[in-house]
Amino acid sequence: MDYSQIVSKKASGLKPSGIRKYFDIAAKLDNVISLGIGEPDFSTPWTVRREAIKALERGKTIYTANPGLISLRRSISAYTAEKTGVTYDPDGEIIVTVGGSEAIDLTVRTIVEPGDEVIIPEPSFVCYKPIVELTGGIPVIIETKEENSFKLTAQQLKEKITDRTKLLILPYPNNPTGAVMTKRDLEPIAEALKGTDIMVLTDEIYSELTYGQKHFSIISLPGMKERTVYVNGFSKAFAMTGWRLGYMCGPKEVLTHALKIHQFGIMSSPTVSQYAAIEALSSCSEDVANMVSEYDMRRRYLVDAFNRLGLRCFMPEGAFYVFPCIKSTGLSSDAFCEKLLYSKRVAVIPGTAFGDCGEGYVRVSYAYSLKHLKTAVERIAEFLEELKNA
Amino acid sequence: MTDRLMKLLKTNARLSNAEIAVMLGATEKEVADKIAELESAGVIKGYTTVFDEDVVSKDYVRAVIELKVTPKAQVGYDAIARHIAQYTEVENIYLVSGGYDLSITLRCHSLKEVSDYVAQRLATIDGVVSTTTHFFLQKYKESGIMLISEEADERVMQ
Numbered sequence: 301m302d303y304s305q306i307v308s309k310k311a312s313g314l315k316p317s318g319i320r321k322y323f324d325i326a327a328k329l330d331n332v333i334s335l336g337i338g339e340p341d342f343s344t345p346w347t348v349r350r351e352a353i354k355a356l357e358r359g360k361t362i363y364t365a366n367p368g369l370i371s372l373r374r375s376i377s378a379y380t381a382e383k384t385g386v387t388y389d390p391d392g393e394i395i396v397t398v399g400g401s402e403a404i405d406l407t408v409r410t411i412v413e414p415g416d417e418v419i420i421p422e423p424s425f426v427c428y429k430p431i432v433e434l435t436g437g438i439p440v441i442i443e444t445k446e447e448n449s450f451k452l453t454a455q456q457l458k459e460k461i462t463d464r465t466k467l468l469i470l471p472y473p474n475n476p477t478g479a480v481m482t483k484r485d486l487e488p489i490a491e492a493l494k495g496t497d498i499m500v501l502t503d504e505i506y507s508e509l510t511y512g513q514k515h516f517s518i519i520s521l522p523g524m525k526e527r528t529v530y531v532n533g534f535s536k537a538f539a540m541t542g543w544r545l546g547y548m549c550g551p552k553e554v555l556t557h558a559l560k561i562h563q564f565g566i567m568s569s570p571t572v573s574q575y576a577a578i579e580a581l582s583s584c585s586e587d588v589a590n591m592v593s594e595y596d597m598r599r600r601y602l603v604d605a606f607n608r609l610g611l612r613c614f615m616p617e618g619a620f621y622v623f624p625c626i627k628s629t630g631l632s633s634d635a636f637c638e639k640l641l642y643s644k645r646v647a648v649i650p651g652t653a654f655g656d657c658g659e660g661y662v663r664v665s666y667a668y669s670l671k672h673l674k675t676a677v678e679r680i681a682e683f684l685e686e687l688k689n690a
Numbered sequence: 691m692t693d694r695l696m697k698l699l700k701t702n703a704r705l706s707n708a709e710i711a712v713m714l715g716a717t718e719k720e721v722a723d724k725i726a727e728l729e730s731a732g733v734i735k736g737y738t739t740v741f742d743e744d745v746v747s748k749d750y751v752r753a754v755i756e757l758k759v760t761p762k763a764q765v766g767y768d769a770i771a772r773h774i775a776q777y778t779e780v781e782n783i784y785l786v787s788g789g790y791d792l793s794i795t796l797r798c799h800s801l802k803e804v805s806d807y808v809a810q811r812l813a814t815i816d817g818v819v820s821t822t823t824h825f826f827l828q829k830y831k832e833s834g835i836m837l838i839s840e841e842a843d844e845r846v847m848q
Contacts, residue, residue, distance in 0.1 A: 323847035336847040593694060597713040604712040647847070670702075 310434055317426045318653025322637060326647045333676050334647040338475065340539035340620070341667045345587040348538060348580045355575035364568045367559055368396025368547070372574045375581045376547050383507070384517045386525050388549040395559055396569045400505040400533035400546035405431050407501045407529045407548060408467070410558040412437035416466035421452045422655025424471040425503070437466070443657035446614055446625065450479035454488035461492070467499050470518060473506035476654045476663035477623045478616020483516045490521045500528040505546070506619040508537035508588055511596045515618070526551055537588055538580040543573040595620050598666040598673055605677045609684055620667045623651065627660040629687055637662060643686070644679040691716060695724055700834060703737040740835045750797060752826040753804050755812065757792040758819040767791060770817055779807055790822070
């Protein structure tokens with residue numbers, strides 16, 4: 301069989317994630333110390349796990365309603381209202397999805413037609429561009445800059461808006477840079493969108509993991525609820541990555557159609573996870589605060605360590621990554637990561653995995669114990685010393 | 691700052707003030723002052739090291755002794771506890787609720803040493819009614835630190 305004729309051009313044309321390559325190399329080497337992981341090193345809070353066990357014991361193993369358990373949607377509504385001041389109707393304005401990823405996919409597939417332009421600030425999470433391309437949409441990239449603290453500026457946005465612009469993806473707090481958008485940063489963005497028919501997909505999966513000021517959502521700004529699909533989930537805030545549970549909130553007129561895609565493609569999100577998630581939203585604020593406090597200490601440690609080593613490092617205010625600049629080594633991001641991995645067995649991810657403008661940077665995750673981070677920093681110090689003497 | 695400082699010291703008392711200052715977003719002086727304050731207030735009682743002694747030597751035995759006592763008039767349990775605390779073999783003493791009164795952790799060089807200690811030193815104390823000795827077989831976690839090897843990190847880069 302000639303599979304090259306069988307596999308769709310859209311699928312075969314997708315580039316594999318730039319992260320995967322490093323995982324494959326690292327898997328073949330011994331004694332690798334990884335800083336490449338994008339998920340918490342904490343276990344899910346015990347009370348949440350206990351709720352899942354209870355659900356299993358009670359035999360709660362059937363499908364739920366397509367948009368998710370009504371009790372969970374009510375909890376999401378209340379939780380979101382408390383965090384953002386915006387209330388979504390559990391009946392029609394909320395869908396419980398298989399992770400934030402499905403919510404992103406649903407939003408793009410519901411909104412974007414072939415030829416529509418979707419504005420994506422980069423560096424950012426690896427899935428936006430491929431998902432847009434699968435729908436036939438045209439990704440329009442905005443390169444955010446270190447001198448702007450990797451924020452999206454209204455000026456940059458205005459330059460990219462055309463009459464074909466359909467959607468703006470707003471990925472803050474940002475993976476990989478750790479950048480955040482404050483109320484003051486978001487106001488001019490909202491202003492620039494006023495009077496247009498451009499929708500916003502705000503991916504706020506890291507909203508609980510901020511270290512300076514509390515996270516502010518664009519939906520809290522006047523006039524933004526009606527033009528925004530708000531995506532969040534349980535993975536990062538509650539260390540629940542493997543439970544595969546996220547959610548989207550937005551206008552009924554959009555979610556009604558997204559729900560059909562969810563129904564035909566997924567049916568309903570994992571039932572046991574949904575029961576457990578109610579517990580996460582209602583009683584885990586202390587667990588989250590403890591995790592945030594731990595991440596914060598590691599963040600400060602790493603930023604200081606990289607700056608000392610001569611790799612200038614922007615102070616991130618969210619997520620669990622630092623994004624040091626490696627231009628001083630004279631190496632490309634890819635070469636830096638490969639050399640570091642082969643010679644010192646430390647895995648970090650090149651900034652280019654998150655967009656071309658990530659060149660000159662690497663993503664370092666601090667979802668690791670302090671002890672682990674210290675060992676990695678020692679090895680990176682040796683690596684830089686050897687580079688200098690080479 | 692106090693909570694986070696104590697948490698850091700509890701898991702690694704060897705962190706320098708400079709390292710702690712970076713992690714807490716404070717100055718080195720602020721950290722030094724806070725530690726001095728906690729020491730003088732008696733909150734910080736000392737700094738210790740958690741060894742996995744099995745790696746160094748198998749030549750020791752640890753046991754926990756349950757002690758039933760008749761509290762002495764006026765001084766209660768404290769006088770007996772103070773007396774027992776003097777011995778270097780004693781690592782911990784707690785007054786506990788339930789079926790017995792004092793819980794004592796001992797560290798000795800041999801089984802014989804433990805039994806001699808219990809029979810000659812503890813059982814003979816005025817007010818001690820009975821003793822029950824439990825030997826430690828395996829250590830899993832001590833002072834918040836895991837002594838067994840942690841599970842492999844199965845997370846995947848993606």
